[in-house]
Amino acid sequence: MIFDGDRDRIAPYLRELADLVGLRDWRILVSDDPPEHPEHAASVDVRYGLKVAVISFHPQWAESDPEQFRNTCCHELLHAHVNHVRWPLNNVAELVGKAIYDPLYQSVTDYIEYAVDAIATEWAKTLPLPVMAPPFPGKKTRKEVKTS
Numbered sequence: 643m644i645f646d647g648d649r650d651r652i653a654p655y656l657r658e659l660a661d662l663v664g665l666r667d668w669r670i671l672v673s674d675d676p677p678e679h680p681e682h683a684a685s686v687d688v689r690y691g692l693k694v695a696v697i698s699f700h701p702q703w704a705e706s707d708p709e710q711f712r713n714t715c716c717h718e719l720l721h722a723h724v725n726h727v728r729w730p731l732n733n734v735a736e737l738v739g740k741a742i743y744d745p746l747y748q749s750v751t752d753y754i755e756y757a758v759d760a761i762a763t764e765w766a767k768t769l770p771l772p773v774m775a776p777p778f779p780g781k782k783t784r785k786e787v788k789t790s
């Protein structure tokens with residue numbers, strides 16, 4: 643279990659990762675709410691005009707594999723670098739109309755997602771893992787568990 647399930651330890655971990663991915667001057671907050679889409683591991687709200695990102699985690703975050711949780715954190719943090727790309731589109735929304743704006747906005751969103759996912763997948767491997775709780779006495783560690 644990551645951080646022994648202590649949710650208050652997510653913020654310091656995110657701060658450490660944020661500093662390592664070029665977000666030293668950003669405020670990184672952990673939301674009390676789950677992601678907007680319940681099937682997502684996490685989501686981020688990058689605040690307009692501010693260097694503030696609010697990250698929401700799935701209620702079962704502590705059950706994540708440590709490498710997956712690190713990747714999820716890296717992924718959400720990298721959105722802070724690129725989500726601003728969509729804001730200029732909002733400035734022309736009324737000019738171009740819904741028929742152009744909606745597919746354009748969705749296309750930009752999709753490509754942001756592809757880029758963030760690809761970069762996070764590789765970059766996260768270089769970042770520190772979250773601390774795992776020690777296994778229960780008698781419980782097999784990950785290395786002891788056989789895989790087929």
Ligand SMILES: [Zn+2]
Pocket residue numbers: 717718721755758
């Ligand atoms: Zn994403």
